[in-house]
Amino acid sequence: MAHDVPSDRRRLLQLAAAAAGTLWLPRSSWSQPRFSSDPFALGVASGSPTADSVVLWTRLVTPGLFVGVGSEPVTVRWEIAHDEQFTRVAQRGQAQALAALAHSVHVEAGGLEPDRWYFYRFIAGNAVSPTGRTRTFPAPDAAAQKLRLAYASCQRWEHGYFSAWRHMREENLDAVLFLGDYIYEYPPLLTGVRSHAGSGVYSLDDYRQRHALYRSEPELQAMHAACPWLVTWDDHEVQNDYAGLVEGRGGAVPDFAGRRAAAYQAFYEHMPVRAAVLTRAVGGLAAGAEMRLYSQHRFGRLATLILLDGRQYRDPQLCTSGGARGSGEVDVAGCVGWNDPARTLLGAQQEGWLDAALGQGGTAWNVIGQQTLFGQRDARPGPGQVLWNDSWDGYPAARRRFIQSLQRHKTANPVLLGGDIHENWVGHVKVDYQRPDSASVGVEFCGTSITSRSRGNEKTPQRLAENPHFVFADAARRGYGVAEFTPGLLTTTLRVVDDATKPDAAIETLARFAVQAGRPQVERA
Numbered sequence: 001m002a003h004d005v006p007s008d009r010r011r012l013l014q015l016a017a018a019a020a021g022t023l024w025l026p027r028s029s030w031s032q033p034r035f036s037s038d039p040f041a042l043g044v045a046s047g048s049p050t051a052d053s054v055v056l057w058t059r060l061v062t063p064g065l066f067v068g069v070g071s072e073p074v075t076v077r078w079e080i081a082h083d084e085q086f087t088r089v090a091q092r093g094q095a096q097a098l099a100a101l102a103h104s105v106h107v108e109a110g111g112l113e114p115d116r117w118y119f120y121r122f123i124a125g126n127a128v129s130p131t132g133r134t135r136t137f138p139a140p141d142a143a144a145q146k147l148r149l150a151y152a153s154c155q156r157w158e159h160g161y162f163s164a165w166r167h168m169r170e171e172n173l174d175a176v177l178f179l180g181d182y183i184y185e186y187p188p189l190l191t192g193v194r195s196h197a198g199s200g201v202y203s204l205d206d207y208r209q210r211h212a213l214y215r216s217e218p219e220l221q222a223m224h225a226a227c228p229w230l231v232t233w234d235d236h237e238v239q240n241d242y243a244g245l246v247e248g249r250g251g252a253v254p255d256f257a258g259r260r261a262a263a264y265q266a267f268y269e270h271m272p273v274r275a276a277v278l279t280r281a282v283g284g285l286a287a288g289a290e291m292r293l294y295s296q297h298r299f300g301r302l303a304t305l306i307l308l309d310g311r312q313y314r315d316p317q318l319c320t321s322g323g324a325r326g327s328g329e330v331d332v333a334g335c336v337g338w339n340d341p342a343r344t345l346l347g348a349q350q351e352g353w354l355d356a357a358l359g360q361g362g363t364a365w366n367v368i369g370q371q372t373l374f375g376q377r378d379a380r381p382g383p384g385q386v387l388w389n390d391s392w393d394g395y396p397a398a399r400r401r402f403i404q405s406l407q408r409h410k411t412a413n414p415v416l417l418g419g420d421i422h423e424n425w426v427g428h429v430k431v432d433y434q435r436p437d438s439a440s441v442g443v444e445f446c447g448t449s450i451t452s453r454s455r456g457n458e459k460t461p462q463r464l465a466e467n468p469h470f471v472f473a474d475a476a477r478r479g480y481g482v483a484e485f486t487p488g489l490l491t492t493t494l495r496v497v498d499d500a501t502k503p504d505a506a507i508e509t510l511a512r513f514a515v516q517a518g519r520p521q522v523e524r525a
Contacts, residue, residue: 032075032125037063039127042212043221044120046134047272049175049228049297051114054134056080057272058122059215060103066212068103078107080120084131090118097124101282102208104269114139115300132225135174137299140362144300145486148172151369152480153179153234153419154449157214158192160500164450164479165219167495167507171482173227174299177307177369179419180234181452182267183210185251193501200251202259207266215270224272231271232293232307234371234420238263241326241390243316245288249326261285294350296357303485304363308354308370313347317389327390329379338396345395354402359409364487364517366411372420373446374399376433378466379459391420403431406441413517414442415490417483421446422454424477424494426513426522427470436468440520445492445513447481448474451500471522472511479510490515491525 041063048055056078060069074097082088091111097103105122112118115138122129138144150173155162168176185201201210214220235241238260241248247256264285268278273293280289290312297305319335320328332338344351358366372391380386387393406414406429416429429442448454454475464473479496493512497505514525 033069034125035069035127039063039069039124040122040129042066042215042270043224044122044129044132045224045229045272046120046132046227047229047231048274048295049135049137051137051139051298052112053108053110054112054118054136054228055272055274056105056107056109056120056122056132056134058105058129059212059269060097060105060124061212066209066216068099069097071099073098074103074124076105077123078105078109078120079123080109080112080118080134082116082118084119084133086119086121102266102269106272106275108274112136115142115144130221130225134228137297138302139300140298142300144302147174147299147303147485148482149175149177149305149367150480150482151177151179151417151419151445151447152450153371153447154181154422154452155214155220156181156184156236156449156452157217158184158189158195159449159453160193160451160478161503161505162217162219162450163500163503163505164495164497164507165217165223167497168223168480169226171495173482175227175305176223176229177305177417178229178231179369179417179447180232180311180371181236181420181449182231182233182271183207183214184236184452185210185239185263186236202251202253202262204262204265207263208269211266211270229272230295230297230305230307230369231273232309232369232371233267234311237267238311241317242311243314244312246316247325249324257288258286261288264291267291294346294353298363301363302487303365303367304357304360306354306357306366306368308346308368309350310345310371313350314345314395315343317394318343320389327388327394329386330389330394331380332385332387338394341397343395343397345392345398351398351401355405355409358405358411358414361409361412363412365413365415365485365490367415367417367483367485369417372418373425374416374418374429374444375425375427375469376467377425377463377470379463381462381466403429403441407431411442413490413515413520415483415515416442416444416446417481418444418446419449422449422452422478423460423475424448424473424481424510425470426472426492426494426511427467428520428522430469433469440469442520443490443515443522445481445483448494448496449478450480451478472513472524474510477510479507488517490517 477496478500
């Protein structure tokens with residue numbers, strides 16, 4: 001059923017007010033049950049930081065079952081302090097954990113000091129949450145000297161253990177960029193390292209259960225509690241290879257729009273994002289309304305962080321074998337429409353927004369977090385091209401527009417971070433990928449997965465030889481990347497675990513790279 005915009009906007013304001021927690025409720029109106037078990041079993045998280053605010057997140061659950069704590073609202077108190085003992089409280093307030101949102105809480109804590117670390121916690125009835133650590137970003141005009149962030153993606157639960165997150169806690173990070181595939185929607189995998197209960201994920205309750213399963217992992221909880229996250233999604237948060245409102249592979253349902261709406265709501269309920277991402281509130285999702293995750297975050301004069309959504313607005317993939325939906329390797333010469341200039345990965349509105357963001361300037365680095373491999377990767381040695389139609393390769397006109405925008409605005413030091421492919425690829429953003437001698441306008445670091453399997457390294461050497469704009473690739477190892485920015489230098493370190501199928505996996509450095517400001521050239525460090 002369609003929802004009228006005014007009522008949806010009113011509902012959004014109600015949800016935002018409940019999340020912001022800036023008003024005190026009379027004690028007589030509190031809903032304060034006594035819990036017989038820990039309602040904070042999914043931990044705490046923070047995200048969407050600005051110079052004076054940050055989102056604080058938690059969700060009340062019944063441990064083990066990962067369901068809510070009844071049908072009534074629960075009053076949750078929150079505190080954010082300068083010290084871990086909470087003797088110097090900076091802000092405190094209350095929020096209502098609503099059953100309609102799975103008793104999740106999204107506090108938009110404002111009035112904070114810029115470039116400052118804080119500690120936070122929640123209190124509900126007789127229960128106190130774990131303590132989280134978060135930070136605000138420097139003021140837009142501040143001369144910040146260092147930003148250290150990790151980028152990560154693709155954490156299929158059955159493919160391994162989350163030991164990479166345990167090691168990431170030791171990296172002394174300012175923020176995490178999560179670039180998609182936080183959950184996987186598949187039925188249990190019988191050949192996995194471990195297997196979960198249930199079947200495939202289709203309904204709102206299904207998606208809530210799957211998010212809660214992943215959130216129950218102690219290593220992931222601890223990393224969420226260590227610093228703020230900036231999050232976007234890819235396909236598995238809904239369904240493998242879906243494109244906009246077009247269904248992807250596997251598990252067909254009569255109402256895909258309804259399935260997508262359920263997935264989007266569950267994503268909101270489990271992520272530290274602002275209520276404003278719900279452009280027409282929760283009710284609007286069922287009518288196909290967007291959930292706007294693309295965003296821009298400034299870290300003083302040092303860096304602008306741009307986060308994109310390459311899944312919600314894209315055109316369907318072209319020329320998949322047998323006319324199937326979803327992705328595949330495509331012989332470009334035989335694909336009608338491959339170079340259609342109207343085709344888009346980001347959608348016209350997001351493309352316009354990105355063009356404006358790239359033209360703003362004012363920072364030494366421009367970091368673009370998006371879902372997948374950006375540079376062309378030809379899988380066929382010699383003449384002709386075989387390209388993967390689910391990455392930017394499948395949307396060449398959209399990629400050209402992106403590159404032209406970087407050129408037109410003379411965007412300072414563009415750095416593209418990606419995921420999706422479960423492999424590490426490092427290279428240069430070229431003006432024309434058909435001409436190896438064309439100019440580079442930026443650099444690219446596409447990261448491996450936290451656990452999700454790849455096809456191995458057998459074809460990596462020949463693919464590197466065929467695509468010389470890439471300088472490094474590895475398809476064998478799981479892990480994450482750490483990017484450290486100073487005014488004059490970017491250092492990127494590829495960190496990998498020795499075996500993601502072991503809960504006690506050790507960590508090591510696979511490779512390290514340097515990029516000098518003003519020179520879009522990747523060098524081994």
